[in-house]
Amino acid sequence: MKVLVFLAGLLASTMAWANERTVTDDAGRSVTIPADPQRIVVMHEPVLGIPLIELGIVPVGSYGRAPSGKSLIGVDFIETIFDADIRKPEGIGTVGQISLEKLRSLKPDLILASELDLNKLDQLEPIAPVYIKHVRTPQTSGFNIQKQLAKLFRKEKEFETLQANYRERVRKLAQTLHKAEVNPSYLAVFLTDQINAIEQISGAIQAIEDLGYQRLSLGEQDIQRDSILFVPISSEVFGTLDPDLLVVMNSFQNRAADHKTGAKEALDQITPGWNYFLKPAKENRIVYLDSSKVTTPTIASANHTLDSIEAWLQTSSTNQ
Amino acid sequence: MRYLPTPGRSLDGRKVLRFENGTEIRTQNLSTALLLTLCICLLAAVSVHLGQTRISIQELLEALSGSVLDEEQDYALWTIRIPRLLMAFMVGWSIAIAGAVMQSLARNPLADPGLFGLNQGATTMILLLIVLVPAASKLMIMSSALIGGLLVATLLIWLVGGGARTHGLAILLMGIALETVLSSITSLLILYTPQEVSYALADWLAGSLFNATAENVLTFLPFFVFSFAGILLIGPCLSRYELGNDAAMALGLSIRLTRPLILGFAVLLSTAAVTSVGPLTFLGILAPHIAAFLTPLKGRARLFISGLVGGLLVISADVLTRSLESDIPVPIGLSLTLIGVPLFILALRLQAINRQTQH
Numbered sequence A: 001m002k003v004l005v006f007l008a009g010l011l012a013s014t015m016a017w018a019n020e021r022t023v024t025d026d027a028g029r030s031v032t033i034p035a036d037p038q039r040i041v042v043m044h045e046p047v048l049g050i051p052l053i054e055l056g057i058v059p060v061g062s063y064g065r066a067p068s069g070k071s072l073i074g075v076d077f078i079e080t081i082f083d084a085d086i087r088k089p090e091g092i093g094t095v096g097q098i099s100l101e102k103l104r105s106l107k108p109d110l111i112l113a114s115e116l117d118l119n120k121l122d123q124l125e126p127i128a129p130v131y132i133k134h135v136r137t138p139q140t141s142g143f144n145i146q147k148q149l150a151k152l153f154r155k156e157k158e159f160e161t162l163q164a165n166y167r168e169r170v171r172k173l174a175q176t177l178h179k180a181e182v183n184p185s186y187l188a189v190f191l192t193d194q195i196n197a198i199e200q201i202s203g204a205i206q207a208i209e210d211l212g213y214q215r216l217s218l219g220e221q222d223i224q225r226d227s228i229l230f231v232p233i234s235s236e237v238f239g240t241l242d243p244d245l246l247v248v249m250n251s252f253q254n255r256a257a258d259h260k261t262g263a264k265e266a267l268d269q270i271t272p273g274w275n276y277f278l279k280p281a282k283e284n285r286i287v288y289l290d291s292s293k294v295t296t297p298t299i300a301s302a303n304h305t306l307d308s309i310e311a312w313l314q315t316s317s318t319n320q
Numbered sequence B: 001m002r003y004l005p006t007p008g009r010s011l012d013g014r015k016v017l018r019f020e021n022g023t024e025i026r027t028q029n030l031s032t033a034l035l036l037t038l039c040i041c042l043l044a045a046v047s048v049h050l051g052q053t054r055i056s057i058q059e060l061l062e063a064l065s066g067s068v069l070d071e072e073q074d075y076a077l078w079t080i081r082i083p084r085l086l087m088a089f090m091v092g093w094s095i096a097i098a099g100a101v102m103q104s105l106a107r108n109p110l111a112d113p114g115l116f117g118l119n120q121g122a123t124t125m126i127l128l129l130i131v132l133v134p135a136a137s138k139l140m141i142m143s144s145a146l147i148g149g150l151l152v153a154t155l156l157i158w159l160v161g162g163g164a165r166t167h168g169l170a171i172l173l174m175g176i177a178l179e180t181v182l183s184s185i186t187s188l189l190i191l192y193t194p195q196e197v198s199y200a201l202a203d204w205l206a207g208s209l210f211n212a213t214a215e216n217v218l219t220f221l222p223f224f225v226f227s228f229a230g231i232l233l234i235g236p237c238l239s240r241y242e243l244g245n246d247a248a249m250a251l252g253l254s255i256r257l258t259r260p261l262i263l264g265f266a267v268l269l270s271t272a273a274v275t276s277v278g279p280l281t282f283l284g285i286l287a288p289h290i291a292a293f294l295t296p297l298k299g300r301a302r303l304f305i306s307g308l309v310g311g312l313l314v315i316s317a318d319v320l321t322r323s324l325e326s327d328i329p330v331p332i333g334l335s336l337t338l339i340g341v342p343l344f345i346l347a348l349r350l351q352a353i354n355r356q357t358q359h
Helices: A002-018 A045-054 A077-081 A100-105 A115-124 A144-152 A156-176 A203-210 A235-240 A259-270 A299-319 B027-049 B057-064 B071-106 B118-132 B138-159 B168-192 B195-205 B214-241 B245-250 B255-277 B283-294 B299-323 B332-358
Strands: A020-024 A030-034 A040-042 A110-114 A130-133 A185-191 A195-198 A230-233 A245-250 A286-289 B006-009 B015-018 B024-026
Touching: A030 A130, A040 A045, A045 A077, A045 A110, A045 A144, A045 A299, A077 A299, A100 B071, A110 A115, A115 A130, A130 A144, A144 A156, A156 A203, A156 A299, A185 A203, A185 A259, A203 A245, A203 A299, A230 A235, A245 A259, A259 A286, A286 A299, B015 B027, B024 B027, B027 B057, B027 B071, B027 B299, B057 B071, B071 B168, B071 B214, B071 B255, B071 B283, B071 B299, B118 B138, B118 B168, B118 B195, B118 B255, B138 B168, B138 B214, B138 B255, B168 B195, B214 B245, B214 B255, B214 B299, B245 B255, B283 B299, B283 B332, B299 B332
Parallel strands: A040 A110, A110 A130, A185 A245, A245 A286
Antiparallel strands: A020 A030, A185 A195, A195 A230, B006 B015, B015 B024
16 A cells, blocks of 8 residues: 555656756746646747747737737737737736736746846746746847747747748748849848837848848947847938848838838938938838838748848839 | 823814823814825725725625635735735825925925935936846845935035025925936936837836835835834924924024934935835825815824825825726826826815915
8 A cells, every 4th residue: 555655656746747847047047837838928929929929839928918918019919920810818917017916817837038027026926937038139139039939848840840941932032132242231220210220139130131141330339239129320320321231110100001101201201311312222222121020039020021022122123 | 091182272273182291183184184094995995906806895804804815816915905005005105205394394385305306316226227237136226226315315415505594495406406417317318228128217217016015015114114203203393494494493403403314214215115116206296285285284294194195195096007907008107197186286276266265
């Protein structure tokens, strides 16, 4: 009898251990997480949630959505990036007003947060284990976050399949691009009420660099490189720049009919007359991207970027 | 029985309760305090009832009398709602008292810790810490806020000369100058830090009771308890300050000694509140004025009733914020303005009408 009890205890203990694993997060914390988390809440949907959804894991909750599920950040990335009818995560309270009761009611088995949430650990940890994933450059760039999340959630195969398809598209597109230039340069800008050079985290930048373009040096303005998204550049400096490819994205908040018109209107306001003196504009070397589709650090965003570049190439060849 | 107060009338003919040691409490102040306490209790019940997890009034009363709730309800009540309620009251109480103290000290009804730059000193230090040390501990944040507030207070006293004859208006004007300089530093931080840090700063500046954990309530508790000692000690001095520095000195008050101490008291209360919920602008002006509208006040009673009004306003603002938990984020600072400013305007308008009728 004693042997049976001992064996049952041993089995239960082994099962418990098998259902959990201890990992070290990017903040250097040792976190015990479920072996196969089923109910994940993300604290940064565009940077942490969208990469997961592309890998096939839909979070149950997301910070940045209202309890009704409506996105509160000007754009619903799930709707714009994925064609499929994906179930949306529930919101855990409006920005700055996290509802801990709502969060707990979702019964999360893992909270995926960024270094921006370190000050919330005291409140989040009693609800579920919190894994901190660094989202700021220079620690992260391109698809790194998605690749690391794939490893964490044992979705490496899915990531490799997505990446292989993407690489094939890049290879084909690169053959038709910049045949004459050696080491062609690019500058990607994001328009708010000013012009901002985009940092390296997005799928758009990964795609442009995979196509063989190299980031145009901005001199001293390159020093400030600790943002997730971008660094501002003056419109005066912007007017003098001449990259081989200028990539322009407009703010998520712009309500223009399409992203291209919106971006042109924004440029008119920030740098009036840009289309007369900006060399890439005069020589049709501008690609307009829909920021709501291309700024997440995912292969999906990179694919949307390739779509826009292909469309630009077709328009260019038609005009010629 | 000898400690029981006896009813009587003050020199201006108002009903008072007189204690053996000479202390007088106006019955109108007492009834106002009781009414405010009743309002606070009612709003507290609403606040504790409000939220994702359903807790009926009966379950709430049973829980308060020691019954065990289910796990969800227990978490909602004891981990979220009660600490939030207590923090809201203590923070409102502290800011209102700090405001009342500053108004008496400056002999100016517009004065509050924000206008003197004390809140801004604390805020700037906290924002610098968020930018330079994003993973700073709560103790570091609290210490830096306190240092920021005390530095501004010390600088203020030094700049106005610290003399007994320095006019309250001089302190106020110097405070405004310091506040403006510090505000520009805050704006610089928001404008020129990376976008996401700037969002974090703006988020903090909007004010929130998200950090109202049981641990943080216990951290704040000594400041709250200390405020009672402050009310008892400082209250009578403030009545003399309201007569002007010369009259105060003639009544035996050492301005050189008391002014830094009173300023230090206001700094402690306001920085502790700023650290806990962010800057709740205008509350320091709002609460003492609404209190004065409710009943004629001076000395300790003014501080005490201002504190109650401040606590009531912040609890109301929190209830509004949580009941509007929809697609529109309403920070507690905004809720406070939505509730407090109409009351403030109403109080001032009624006072103006009153004066016109009397003349």
